[in-house]
Amino acid sequence: MxxxxxxxxxxxxxxxxxxxxxxxxxxxxxxxxxxxxxxxxxxxxxxxxxxxxxxxxxxxxxxxxxxxxxxxxxxxxxxxxxxxxxxxxxxxxxxxxxxxxxxxxxxxxxxxxxxxxxxxxxxxxxxxxxxxxxxxxxTRLLFYNKALFEDAGITPPTTWEELAEDAEALKADGVKYPYALPLGAEEAQAETMQWLLSGGGGYTDANLGTYGLDSPQNVATFDWLKDDLVGKGLTGPVAPGKLNRADAFAAFASGDVGMLNGHPSLMKIAAKKGVEFGMVPMPGIDGKSKISMGxxxxxxxxxxxxxxxxxxxxxxxxxxxxxxxxxxxxxxxxxxxxxxxxxxxxxxxxxxxxxxxxxxxxxxxYPVSKTSWASVSADIKKRIGQAVTSGTSPATVLDQLQTTAVREENADE
Incomplete structure (x- = not known):
């Protein structure tokens, strides 16, 4: 090079x-x-x-x-x-x-x-x-493997509860990654933001425009991910904090993933390997997420x-x-x-x-107009996987991320 x-x-x-x-x-x-x-x-x-x-x-x-x-x-x-x-x-x-x-x-x-x-x-x-x-x-949509869903007798989810139920059925059917949750260093900020938005939160306070990573909505989202998905063994053999997006996409194309968040390029990757897939909006707490990630x-x-x-x-x-x-x-x-x-x-x-x-x-x-975003994003990539690790409090990890984000934002003023 x-x-x-x-x-x-x-x-x-x-x-x-x-x-x-x-x-x-x-x-x-x-x-x-x-x-x-x-x-x-x-x-x-x-x-x-x-x-x-x-x-x-x-x-x-x-x-x-x-x-x-x-x-x-x-x-x-x-x-x-x-x-x-x-x-x-x-x-x-x-x-x-x-x-x-x-x-x-x-x-x-x-x-x-x-x-x-x-x-x-x-x-x-x-x-x-x-x-x-x-x-x-x-933008992102929830991709699902049609053959695996048919074998498990399930339909695409529209709520978090349905997503967890589908993941349980896929796990019982022997699917390696019922839901692939890539919170590894490659692109953890994307998967994180998609989930935060679906839980009614996000990286910034909608009214103030300041960082709000430790908001009650964000803490509740990661509590649910930790307890209802990761803690129940529904995210596969690789710890989310070690799973990169590219590896999750490759696993989907190999037929080992039931569902995951994906962007348009995943269509071509999956089609090349002959995987029949469907796409639906990201599920939210009570129905499809009102805001998707762009x-x-x-x-x-x-x-x-x-x-x-x-x-x-x-x-x-x-x-x-x-x-x-x-x-x-x-x-x-x-x-x-x-x-x-x-x-x-x-x-x-x-x-x-x-x-x-x-x-x-x-x-x-992403809040790309903030000069602090590059360093905040890097910090999220480094730490967010810990929020769903056994023995760790999501609130503690999000509080640490918020402290760093505020410090970086103030340093740029």
Whole structure:
């Protein structure tokens, strides 16, 4: 893998008189593919080739890294004074708080900026100004294995009580993971948020906007998970705190999981292995959860190298309906523009994504506008598995997480 630090942003057009005046934009992006065959590098190479053909004075140099590395690569480049022109990664707020980013208003045409759904545009704001431009989105649904459910004589759950009853029936039928609960370090913050929302809570106080990890609703949710699922042996042989999302998805595709929360990419993974599955909204305490979890990844533009005009023109191309649709369809993700969503909601080829699209307007995103969120999320990944461990109090773990979150938030003020 090429080191990001060896890829300094080119400053074409900023050299001495007599230079051609051409500009090279440097973009660092995350890889959404699961193999070399569908690496995001291929998507970007095709898009850039088309763009450069229409803009002979601009070159776009794209480097793609895995999600395990990309955030750290960009941070290292910024810390070394070699910020890329553009970065497509998981969080933007810390860079915005340091005044390193262009405002979306400085870059995008009015029609393009207005095409972002309101909740995604709002999530890209810090102090009422949009810096983060949504690039990919997804929601979560409860996936279930149709064959295992049929064998156990059960139907998809709509409440927590029904979910536990279904898990009991699956366990009695010898299913390895009746309900897979991935609270391991890879993506524990996602599974946690889905459960907190279904229990009427969440990461933040809805009225105050401050962290509320230790709320009574959140404590009650984790008490139930610990006592009614994990404590009764309904989450499989691997402790939730040791189970990563990718491993849970792989187990589902192998036919070893009765049900789990999944995003759109799980459809392709399961279908490849011949697993017939169904999808329903996440159950809540008394019925389907009123709010689902939404996730967005972000595009941002650094000011260090200038090039606002060229960056803006390129981004307007990136966010065209055609290109947003192409990316979303390639990686089974939800489009981040209203125009592309309107096409996908009626196109036959996108019918499998429709249930996820329908959830997006009612979803809640991570508190990504908080500059403290990156460190709070890392703390959740590290600790939350302990909340369902025998001999541990969920209230104690959530209180510790809240204490850390408040400290991080105050440090950023």
């Amino acid at each position: 090429v080191s990001a630090l060896g890829l300094t942003a080119a400053l074409g057009g900023c050299g001495p008189a007599g230079d051609s005046g051409d500009v090279t934009l440097k973009l660092v992006a995350a890889d959404y593919g699961d193999s070399a065959a569908n690496s995001s590098q291929k998507y970007w190479d095709k898009l850039v080739k088309e763009y450069e053909g229409k803009h002979p004075g601009v070159q776009v140099d794209v480097t793609v890294y895995s999600w395990n590395d990309v955030d750290a690569k960009v941070k290292a480049m910024v810390d070394a004074g070699e910020a890329p022109d553009l970065a497509q990664i998981g969080a933007y707020a810390d860079y915005a708080a340091k005044d390193l980013l262009y405002k979306a208003d400085d870059l995008l045409s009015i029609p393009v900026q207005a095409d972002f759904p309101g909740q995604l545009a709002d999530a890209g704001q810090v102090n009422g100004v949009q810096y983060g431009m949504p690039f990919a989105a997804s 996730v967005a990844d972000w595009m941002m533009a650094f000011k260090q190298n200038g090039h606002a005009e060229q960056v803006g023109e390129f981004l307007n191309f990136v966010y065209s309906e055609k290109n947003v649709l192409a990316f979303s369809r390639e990686y089974e993700l939800l489009p981040v523009t209203d125009s592309a969503s309107a096409v996908m909601s009626t196109a036959k080829q996108d019918a499998d994504l429709k249930p996820f699209l329908e959830e997006l307007p009612f979803s809640e995103l």
